[in-house]
Amino acid sequence: MKLATLNDGTRDGQLMVVSRDLKTAQLADGVARTLQKALDDWRFIAPQLDAIYQDLNQGRGRRSFAFDATQCMAPLPRACQWVDGSAYVNHVELVRKARGAELPASFWEEPLMYQGGSDDLLGPHDDISLFHEAWGIDFEAEVAVITDDVAMGATPDQALQRIRLLMLANDVSLRNLIPDELAKGFGFLQAKPATSFSPVAVTPDELGDAWKGGKVHLPLHSSWNGKLVGKPQAGVDMVFNFPQLIAHLAQTRNVRAGSIIGSGTVSNSGGKRGYSCIAEQRCLEIIANGSASTPYMAFGDTIRIEMFDADGKSIFGAIDQTVKQAGAQA
Amino acid sequence: MKLATLNDGTRDGQLMVVSRDLKTAQLADGVARTLQKALDDWRFIAPQLDAIYQDLNQGRGRRSFAFDATQCMAPLPRACQWVDGSAYVNHVELVRKARGAELPASFWEEPLMYQGGSDDLLGPHDDISLFHEAWGIDFEAEVAVITDDVAMGATPDQALQRIRLLMLANDVSLRNLIPDELAKGFGFLQAKPATSFSPVAVTPDELGDAWKGGKVHLPLHSSWNGKLVGKPQAGVDMVFNFPQLIAHLAQTRNVRAGSIIGSGTVSNSGGKRGYSCIAEQRCLEIIANGSASTPYMAFGDTIRIEMFDADGKSIFGAIDQTVKQAGAQA
Numbered sequence: 074m075k076l077a078t079l080n081d082g083t084r085d086g087q088l089m090v091v092s093r094d095l096k097t098a099q100l101a102d103g104v105a106r107t108l109q110k111a112l113d114d115w116r117f118i119a120p121q122l123d124a125i126y127q128d129l130n131q132g133r134g135r136r137s138f139a140f141d142a143t144q145c146m147a148p149l150p151r152a153c154q155w156v157d158g159s160a161y162v163n164h165v166e167l168v169r170k171a172r173g174a175e176l177p178a179s180f181w182e183e184p185l186m187y188q189g190g191s192d193d194l195l196g197p198h199d200d201i202s203l204f205h206e207a208w209g210i211d212f213e214a215e216v217a218v219i220t221d222d223v224a225m226g227a228t229p230d231q232a233l234q235r236i237r238l239l240m241l242a243n244d245v246s247l248r249n250l251i252p253d254e255l256a257k258g259f260g261f262l263q264a265k266p267a268t269s270f271s272p273v274a275v276t277p278d279e280l281g282d283a284w285k286g287g288k289v290h291l292p293l294h295s296s297w298n299g300k301l302v303g304k305p306q307a308g309v310d311m312v313f314n315f316p317q318l319i320a321h322l323a324q325t326r327n328v329r330a331g332s333i334i335g336s337g338t339v340s341n342s343g344g345k346r347g348y349s350c351i352a353e354q355r356c357l358e359i360i361a362n363g364s365a366s367t368p369y370m371a372f373g374d375t376i377r378i379e380m381f382d383a384d385g386k387s388i389f390g391a392i393d394q395t396v397k398q399a400g401a402q403a
Numbered sequence: 404m405k406l407a408t409l410n411d412g413t414r415d416g417q418l419m420v421v422s423r424d425l426k427t428a429q430l431a432d433g434v435a436r437t438l439q440k441a442l443d444d445w446r447f448i449a450p451q452l453d454a455i456y457q458d459l460n461q462g463r464g465r466r467s468f469a470f471d472a473t474q475c476m477a478p479l480p481r482a483c484q485w486v487d488g489s490a491y492v493n494h495v496e497l498v499r500k501a502r503g504a505e506l507p508a509s510f511w512e513e514p515l516m517y518q519g520g521s522d523d524l525l526g527p528h529d530d531i532s533l534f535h536e537a538w539g540i541d542f543e544a545e546v547a548v549i550t551d552d553v554a555m556g557a558t559p560d561q562a563l564q565r566i567r568l569l570m571l572a573n574d575v576s577l578r579n580l581i582p583d584e585l586a587k588g589f590g591f592l593q594a595k596p597a598t599s600f601s602p603v604a605v606t607p608d609e610l611g612d613a614w615k616g617g618k619v620h621l622p623l624h625s626s627w628n629g630k631l632v633g634k635p636q637a638g639v640d641m642v643f644n645f646p647q648l649i650a651h652l653a654q655t656r657n658v659r660a661g662s663i664i665g666s667g668t669v670s671n672s673g674g675k676r677g678y679s680c681i682a683e684q685r686c687l688e689i690i691a692n693g694s695a696s697t698p699y700m701a702f703g704d705t706i707r708i709e710m711f712d713a714d715g716k717s718i719f720g721a722i723d724q725t726v727k728q729a730g731a732q733a
Contacts (some may be wrong), residue, residue, distance in 0.1 A: 189518060233655035258588070263651070266656040
């Protein structure tokens with residue numbers, strides 16, 4: 074099943090069911106007005122959404138219309154939780170190596186995760202609107218899941234059963250604000266502006282064999298200003314799978330329905346399949362040449378993030394954003 | 404105006420208007436079903452809630468009933484954002500001093516804040532349910548505000564105008580998990596379990612002269628197992644006021660309606676007015692005697708947090724929680 078949120082001018086938008094080929098959609102207003110409402114009562118609501126989905130796929134959607142990803146908000150335009158992992162430890166190791174720091178051995182044994190802001194999640198075509206290029210604007214292409222309720226102390230096996238939807242994320246980062254902020258010791262606040270999500274969120278069964286062991290076994294494509302810069306395999310080098318990330322989060326508290334958990338920047342060791350964030354490329358340059366030659370994003374730059382199935386069909390639709398200068402800072 | 408959320412079995416509960424003396428309440432169902440819905444359209448909804456409030460205070464509430472704080476959820480049982488400051492820098496300095504670390508000078512100039520989880524906010528009488536005493540269970544008594552939308556780049560003056568409600572918070576902390584988690588550099592995740600809030604959230608005008616300069620000028624009472632252990636002045640030693648905290652948060656992103664911002668543990672320098680968290684008392688003991696003699700909370704312990712106006716009347720009602728052992732860890 075594929076779901077999306079139509080921008081109807083409200084804060085939470087309106088839930089749509091989208092056909093498998095991303096060509097048609099239908100409002101789910103008779104079933105659940107918003108995606109959060111569907112997640113709040115998934116066992117009851119999901120079969121009704123699935124009935125619409127089957128009709129759409131067979132061209133029998135009674136009130137269907139052409140699906141337009143540019144009209145989408147994030148599947149959850151605001152969420153009760155957004156937590157991002159750093160499951161591709163290769164990425165973390167590389168960043169540390171570039172600044173001459175060692176990776177603690179524990180990073181291979183216990184997930185590194187940060188609590189992000191979830192009040193203002195961007196749609197796939199929303200501008201990345203920021204005041205200053207000097208902040209070091211970077212994209213981070215990721216896979217993310219949305220959970221149902223997960224009880225405190227859940228095991229990874231239990232957490233796996235509570236994953237309801239998958240989507241793509243662009244965890245925009247302000248690289249030049251990170252060092253000072255992390256030095257304060259309390260995690261990210263200003264260095265992580267609003268995160269963006271793919272137009273469509275899909276149930277795990279939509280991925281077929283590519284959803285295995287709590288990971289998505291497909292490449293994630295990132296194109297910066299129209300040039301493909303990375304297509305690392307999301308199922309490779311993911312040291313902690315989604316169930317492990319969720320179980321880590323749920324160790325001391327209940328996790329509630331509609332929580333979004335990200336994988337962290339998808340990254341394969343060796344850098345042979347390109348990069349999912351500019352920082353990684355710059356780290357490779359620093360290690361090789363002593364300094365970075367690739368700049369961060371400039372106003373006007375675009376970033377497109379997409380994942381295709383074995384037949385080359387887009388699964389989630391594309392995140393396709395432009396970096397814009399925000400109006401004068403107040 | 405005073406507002407609360409009735410536990411009616413739903414995830415977001417039901418909005419109630421509560422009389423100034425906290426004796427009667429009335430459902431706001433004809434106006435806004437939940438507090439988030441009221442915040443989503445505050446300019447339109449607030450006057451209607453205020454009309455109910457005036458009736459209640461004059462004993463003219465047509466469908467009023469006795470207000471029972473034990474039936475309350477958190478004013479926002481789940482929120483799109485919970486961010487906690489450390490505005491009482493004295494507290495931060497003391498904790499550092501106890502472990503022999505110096506406080507960076509920048510901590511007096513720029514707020515220290517962390518992004519917290521907001522998917523599972525506890526009501527004032529909910530148990531603090533955790534698996535292990537060995538985690539070092541501590542309370543943290545705080546003041547918190549709920550904002551309307553705040554635009555990216557807002558100044559403190561602009562942020563001040565966007566504060567809609569105030570409440571009390573118990574930012575429960577697991578002290579023995581903090582060192583390892585902060586050493587990883589990405590902030591709190593497991594060390595901050597679910598946060599609790601006072602039964603009632605009030606508009607700033609309810610505080611009269613006590614709301615001045617973006618601070619609450621009243622003492623905050625904390626009683627541990629029935630013994631008053633702290634009543635520091637919340638308006639004293641608050642190095643960053645709420646507008647400054649909000650402006651810091653909004654530097655690189657829009658802050659959306661229903662965001663909760665906490666003050667951090669209320670703490671006066673010198674410790675003469677007692678403590679709002681056990682860690683602070685232990686730090687004073689370590690500095691004086693080389694070791695801490697006060698233990699953290701045990702299963703069965705209670706913590707009551709409350710604030711009174713100049714006439715000795717409770718403003719927000721009390722947070723009154725018991726620490727309980729959670730069922731066997733899965």
